[in-house]
Amino acid sequence: xxxxxxxxxxxxxxxxxxxxxxxxxxxxxxxxxxxxxxxxxxxxxxxxxxxxxxxxxxxxxxxxxxxxxxxxxxxxxxxxxxxxxxxxxxxxxxxxxxxxxxxxxxxxxxxxxxxxxxxxxxxxxxxxxxxxxxxxxxxxxxxxxxxxxxxxxxxxxxxxxxxxxxxxxxxxxxxxxxxxxxxxxxxxxxxxxxxxxxxxxxxxxxxxxxxxxxxxxxx
Numbered sequence: 001x002x003x004x005x006x007x008x009x010x011x012x013x014x015x016x017x018x019x020x021x022x023x024x025x026x027x028x029x030x031x032x033x034x035x036x037x038x039x040x041x042x043x044x045x046x047x048x049x050x051x052x053x054x055x056x057x058x059x060x061x062x063x064x065x066x067x068x069x070x071x072x073x074x075x076x077x078x079x080x081x082x083x084x085x086x087x088x089x090x091x092x093x094x095x096x097x098x099x100x101x102x103x104x105x106x107x108x109x110x111x112x113x114x115x116x117x118x119x120x121x122x123x124x125x126x127x128x129x130x131x132x133x134x135x136x137x138x139x140x141x142x143x144x145x146x147x148x149x150x151x152x153x154x155x156x157x158x159x160x161x162x163x164x165x166x167x168x169x170x171x172x173x174x175x176x177x178x179x180x181x182x183x184x185x186x187x188x189x190x191x192x193x194x195x196x197x198x199x200x201x202x203x204x205x206x207x208x209x210x211x212x213x214x215x216x217x218x219x
Contacts, residue, residue: 075144
């Protein structure tokens with residue numbers, strides 16, 4: 001079961017930059033392709049932020065419904081101090097949510113390509129991540145340390161995960177695996193994520209912005 005995430009980026013085309021074509025969203029008769037030189041994670045504990053980015057369209061619509069998740073502001077760029085207790089909570093939440101929620105596409109559930117919400121029994125990758133964030137906030141971890149994140153997976157397909165920013169590095173809660181890995185061990189290309197300062201602000205994790213091309217087939 002693959003998770004398709006529809007993206008919206010600031011388009012920046014520079015001479016010599018365009019080199020890779022990656023299919024990000026394919027659903028029905030619409031195909032979106034992102035082009036660019038994507039930088040894979042280096043062997044560093046924390047992802048580098050390179051400035052502001054546009055949130056995913058599904059997240060914008062999610063916030064437009066008045067969700068409390070989007071109202072968080074006033075955060076600080078401080079990591080979570082990992083302890084045995086909160087690490088156990090992180091692992092348990094990841095495993096529990098992965099087991100509780102059945103993976104189903106947004107098209108099958110809601111008849112739209114990209115719909116962000118808190119799942120009850122079934123959902124897409126971003127729904128898993130939203131629910132995990134809600135659980136961990138309820139356990140006392142600050143929203144500024146729990147960041148919704150957009151990546152390209154090993155097949156260059158769009159995917160969403162939850163990043164936990166800790167003093168030991170950035171760790172990823174993923175509906176595709178029960179093991180919580182450091183970001184540079186996932187095999188993913190990290191595109192953008194929420195700002196630690198404000199939930200509805202996003203930052204890019206790539207030096208140069210990719211270009212998105214949308215094509216529609218009528219057959």
